[in-house]
Amino acid sequence: MKLLIANWKMAPETPAQAKLLAKATAAIARTHKKNVAFVACVPFVHLTTVAATARTLVLGAQDVSAGLNIASTGQVSAGMLKSLNAAYCIIGHSESRARGDTNELVKAKLERLLEKKIQIILCVGEKSRDVQGWYLSEIKDQIETALLEVPKAALKRLIIAYEPLWAIGSAATRVATPAECREMIIFIRKLLTDLSDEKTARAVPILYGGSVDEENAASFITEGEAGGLLVGRVSLAIKQLAVLAKSINF
Numbered sequence: 001m002k003l004l005i006a007n008w009k010m011a012p013e014t015p016a017q018a019k020l021l022a023k024a025t026a027a028i029a030r031t032h033k034k035n036v037a038f039v040a041c042v043p044f045v046h047l048t049t050v051a052a053t054a055r056t057l058v059l060g061a062q063d064v065s066a067g068l069n070i071a072s073t074g075q076v077s078a079g080m081l082k083s084l085n086a087a088y089c090i091i092g093h094s095e096s097r098a099r100g101d102t103n104e105l106v107k108a109k110l111e112r113l114l115e116k117k118i119q120i121i122l123c124v125g126e127k128s129r130d131v132q133g134w135y136l137s138e139i140k141d142q143i144e145t146a147l148l149e150v151p152k153a154a155l156k157r158l159i160i161a162y163e164p165l166w167a168i169g170s171a172a173t174r175v176a177t178p179a180e181c182r183e184m185i186i187f188i189r190k191l192l193t194d195l196s197d198e199k200t201a202r203a204v205p206i207l208y209g210g211s212v213d214e215e216n217a218a219s220f221i222t223e224g225e226a227g228g229l230l231v232g233r234v235s236l237a238i239k240q241l242a243v244l245a246k247s248i249n250f
C-alpha cells in the first residue's frame with residue numbers, strides 16, 4: 001500500500017471550492033483504494049466542510065500548536081484537530097520552518113500530536129546540497145531532535161516525508177532524482193534504526209515530496225523506494241491528481 005498525502009497548502013479560498021475539491025479527491029481515492037491510501041491535509045478552516053462532504057476521505061491538518069495553554073491566540077490545538085476528525089497532521093513542513101519553526105518547536109508539536117494519538121507526518125529536508133555531504137547532518141538534526149525522546153512504541157504513529165527545500169513549490173530549482181530520494185531514504189531508515197530497532201524503523205513509512213507530478217510519481221516509488229508521496233500543487237489540479245494516482249496504483 002502506498003500513501004498519497006495531498007497537501008492543499010493555503011487553498012482553496014472558499015468552502016464551496018473546498019467541497020468540490022473534496023468530492024473529486026474522494027472519488028479518486030475510492031478508485032485506487034486497493035493500492036493507494038489517500039490522506040487530504042486541508043486548511044483548518046475547511047476541516048469541517050471536507051469531513052461533511054466527503055465522509056470517506058481520510059483527513060489531516062497542516063500544522064498544530066506546540067502549546068498547551070489557551071493563551072495561544074491564532075493557534076489550533078491537537079485536541080481541536082482530534083475533535084474535527086483529523087487523523088493525521090503535518091509538522092515541520094519547510095514552509096512552516098521558513099516562518100520560524102525550529103527543530104525544538106517541531107519536537108513540541110510532535111509531543112502534542114502523540115498525546116492525542118494523531119498520526120504524525122514529520123517533514124524533513126535540506127536547504128541545499130553540497131558535494132561533501134554536510135547536508136546529511138541537517139537531516140540528522142531534524143530527525144534526532146524530534147525523535148530522541150519518543151518511546152519506541154510511539155513510532156508506529158510516525159510517517160516521515162523527505163522534502164528537499166530546493167524541490168518544493170513554485171520556487172523549486174529542480175526535482176530530486178529517484179536515486180537521490182533512495183539514498184536519503186536509506187539514510188533516514190538508518191537513523192530510525194539507531195533510535196529504535198530495525199523492525200520498528202522498517203515499519204515507518206518514508207515518503208518523498210517536492211514537485212511530484214503525474215510524470216515522475218511512479219519513479220519515486222519504484223526506483224526511489226519511497227513508501228508514498230506528499231503532493232502539494234498537483235493535489236489541487238484534479239485531472240493531474242487522477243493521472244498521478246493511477247500511475248501508482250500497482
Ligand code: PGA
Pocket residue numbers: 007163167168169170172209210211212230231232233234
Ligand atoms: P509541491 O509541494 O508538490 O507543490 O512541490 C510539496 C509540499 O509542499 O509538500
